[in-house]
Amino acid sequence: MSRRERRLRQRQERGRTRARAGVVPARPAGGPAQDVEERALLARLLDIAHDASTYLRFSPNAAVRVSSALLLAASLAACSEGEPSEAPSGEAVVQPLSQEVRSGLPTKPGKYPVDRESVSRDDKGVYRFAYSEPGQQEKKRASISLLRFLSANEDTLEVPEQGDPILRLQKETPVWLTAADADHTTVIYRTGMPGVSPWYPFFYISNPFPRPVYYDPPQRAGLRSGEPVRDSVVSNTAKPAAQRTLGAPGAVSGRAGGTGSGTAVSGRTGTLGGKSASVSSPKSSGFSGGSGGSSAGASS
Amino acid sequence: MSAPEAGAQDVWGLEQLIRRSRAMDQALKRQWLRVLPYLTPGDRARLYQALVEGQAPSPTEQAAARSQ
Numbered sequence: 001m002s003r004r005e006r007r008l009r010q011r012q013e014r015g016r017t018r019a020r021a022g023v024v025p026a027r028p029a030g031g032p033a034q035d036v037e038e039r040a041l042l043a044r045l046l047d048i049a050h051d052a053s054t055y056l057r058f059s060p061n062a063a064v065r066v067s068s069a070l071l072l073a074a075s076l077a078a079c080s081e082g083e084p085s086e087a088p089s090g091e092a093v094v095q096p097l098s099q100e101v102r103s104g105l106p107t108k109p110g111k112y113p114v115d116r117e118s119v120s121r122d123d124k125g126v127y128r129f130a131y132s133e134p135g136q137q138e139k140k141r142a143s144i145s146l147l148r149f150l151s152a153n154e155d156t157l158e159v160p161e162q163g164d165p166i167l168r169l170q171k172e173t174p175v176w177l178t179a180a181d182a183d184h185t186t187v188i189y190r191t192g193m194p195g196v197s198p199w200y201p202f203f204y205i206s207n208p209f210p211r212p213v214y215y216d217p218p219q220r221a222g223l224r225s226g227e228p229v230r231d232s233v234v235s236n237t238a239k240p241a242a243q244r245t246l247g248a249p250g251a252v253s254g255r256a257g258g259t260g261s262g263t264a265v266s267g268r269t270g271t272l273g274g275k276s277a278s279v280s281s282p283k284s285s286g287f288s289g290g291s292g293g294s295s296a297g298a299s300s
Numbered sequence: 301m302s303a304p305e306a307g308a309q310d311v312w313g314l315e316q317l318i319r320r321s322r323a324m325d326q327a328l329k330r331q332w333l334r335v336l337p338y339l340t341p342g343d344r345a346r347l348y349q350a351l352v353e354g355q356a357p358s359p360t361e362q363a364a365a366r367s368q
Contacts, residue, residue, distance in 0.1 A: 038323040041354030045324070045332075048346050052339055064338050071331035078328050 042078050049075040094123040094180060096241040097145055101126045104142035106133065109159045114167065115139060116155040120176040121199070121217070125244030127167070127175070131157050146238050148212035151202040164238070166212040174198030177217060177224050177246065195224050203230035214238050217246060311336060314344060317351040 049071045056068035106112055118130035118139075127147045130139040142157070144165060150158075152168035159165050169175070177197045201215040216233045217223060223246050238244075318324070318332050332347075339347065 037354065041321075041323045041350060044350040044354070045328075045347070048343055048350065049332075052335060052343050055340070056335060056338055059338065061338075064335065067331060067334040068338075071328075071335050074328040074331045078323075078325060 039079075042075070046075040046079050094245040096245045097124050097126070098241075100241070101143050101145040103144075104140060105144060105165060106131070106140075106157070106159050109161050110134070112157045112159070114155045114157050114169075116170070116173045119155075119167070119169070119173065120178050120196075122178050122180040123246045124180045125216070125241065125246075126180070129157070129167070145241070145244070147214075149201055149215045150209070150212040169201070171200065171202045174200060174228075177229065179224065194226070197224050197226055197229050199229040199232075201232045203232075209234065216244060219246065310348075311344075314348055314351070317348065321351060321354065323354060 049068075053068040053072045057065050059065050059068070112131040112133065115130040115132075118128070118141075120128045122128070124145070126143055126145045128141065128143050130141050132139055146164040148164050148166045150166055150168045151171060153170060154168055155170055155173050156168045157165060158168060175198070177199050179195055199217050201217075214235045214237065216235070216239065217229050218231050218233055223229060314336060315333060318329050318336070321329065324332070336344070336347075
């Protein structure tokens, strides 16, 4: 037996002796996951603590009343320790849309001016913006989950005869990334506002797609940290709702400022304008735009 | 007298069980020790039973003991 093995064995033996003597310290908070038996015991203790607190809180002794309250609190804390949190990475996991959103849009095909300060996209992938009917001052608000984008010299909404509407945006027009439960009706988004970030879909694309396609922000942590987002994932067809949420694990990733290319759902990647972006076509249609190029195109 | 009833009367024994518990952290142990004298005999019996059953060696510990 080597010296190292002997030392290890001695340490194990010491541990067993300590355990038998009952001097092994309790596991520290946030340590290894408690096993099933320990969790069951803590649940039973919580039950007893709850029952005890129902009569101890009427004790004439103030110290006992306080102790019973603290016991209940400590029991609750012990039971909730080690439970999986809702947001393992610090960001809430967003539930995808159960059905597509399309409301408030013009009923007639045509082009409508869009308020450039009003365009937003929430965690679930729903776009919101204000537009006006031709010749009218009144702003109308629209919400839509399936929206195509086109880089243009104007900020307009185009409602075609067929197909999903098209938002023509200027390169410097921001799409504000917001939380799904944000107040979308009264808030005017500004840089520095907590929980929102401006997204510039066409920023790194030197030769924007000449026809409308679907743009998504990249999937990465801290998208709504306030920092501008300047890269995009582009696809010919709309992705499934689960892949349009921000914060859902394993959908799409792209990197800004990295040296490599982003990864799209289809696994096809392309580099746009020296920065990374991804071009994907969920229906496996054609793809062009290899790495290192300054332009990329997607064919259907 | 059943074991839990006997355990319920043995406050010192209950204290030892609480102190030796590996499931509870120090804060929880402290609170249990503070309220222990004021618990009803029924709740002490439940506490005794829970701690005794909770201290049964886990399958891993049993296997380790067997290998000795």
